[in-house]
Amino acid sequence: MKRIIYIVLMMLLPMCAIANDSIPVTSAVKSETSKKAGDDAYSKGKFSEAVGVYETVIKEKGATKQLYYNLGNAYFREHNIGKAILNYERALKLDPLDEDAKANLEYANSLIKDEVVEEPELFFVTWWHAFVGIMGIDAWAVAAVVFFVLALVGAALYFVNRNTVVRKAGITVFVLFLFFVLVANLAAISMYSRVNDEGKAIVLKEEVSLMNAPGASKVLIKVHEGRKVTITDDSVDKWIEVELEDGTVGWVKSDDIERI
Numbered sequence: 001m002k003r004i005i006y007i008v009l010m011m012l013l014p015m016c017a018i019a020n021d022s023i024p025v026t027s028a029v030k031s032e033t034s035k036k037a038g039d040d041a042y043s044k045g046k047f048s049e050a051v052g053v054y055e056t057v058i059k060e061k062g063a064t065k066q067l068y069y070n071l072g073n074a075y076f077r078e079h080n081i082g083k084a085i086l087n088y089e090r091a092l093k094l095d096p097l098d099e100d101a102k103a104n105l106e107y108a109n110s111l112i113k114d115e116v117v118e119e120p121e122l123f124f125v126t127w128w129h130a131f132v133g134i135m136g137i138d139a140w141a142v143a144a145v146v147f148f149v150l151a152l153v154g155a156a157l158y159f160v161n162r163n164t165v166v167r168k169a170g171i172t173v174f175v176l177f178l179f180f181v182l183v184a185n186l187a188a189i190s191m192y193s194r195v196n197d198e199g200k201a202i203v204l205k206e207e208v209s210l211m212n213a214p215g216a217s218k219v220l221i222k223v224h225e226g227r228k229v230t231i232t233d234d235s236v237d238k239w240i241e242v243e244l245e246d247g248t249v250g251w252v253k254s255d256d257i258e259r260i
Contacts (some may be wrong), residue, residue, distance in 0.1 A: 210250030
């Protein structure tokens, strides 16, 4: 039993390190002054100016959830639905629990000309996503470390104490928090994958033709500004293969969409 516990602890150490390394770093403090200039422009109704300020801050100092959200609002007030949806989606990648971004994205999506029918998720996938969304990557990473320390405490009770009851309690604590460590790491990895997923994009042009091949003349379907698509092949110059929610696959010009 002691040998098994040693092996398990050695396996868990790098997992906790990975969880900590997965935390994205943004420049919230450095961005604050310039962000205020964008906020001031927005409050005065100078939405185009606000867009320019927010875009510059993101490019030069790094993105934050609030910057993406504010940029989405500025684009929306400029009647640029595609860019608004793009930035609301980016805000939610950094914080899936942001209710304001969720509400604004839902409203913006209701303005898309296409009738989008989302494929229903399997119930356990929906439950897992909801569970993972309870906390951000930072919190899951911290939880993994805390649970690992508590598992160590349980292991210590098993090794050090000679009392049978205490040893049984120690092994119970070890196994319980070992399970929690695994769950927290899986949640952190899942959240990290969601945040860094570059497989989704938003249509930015008012109307885009989905072609059957790069540069081909046959139009499969027309899609409109704000539509979310899944990128399936970006190996062809100036063309990207995408898939719609209903499974339709076709090619669009790379300038017509932008990755979330």
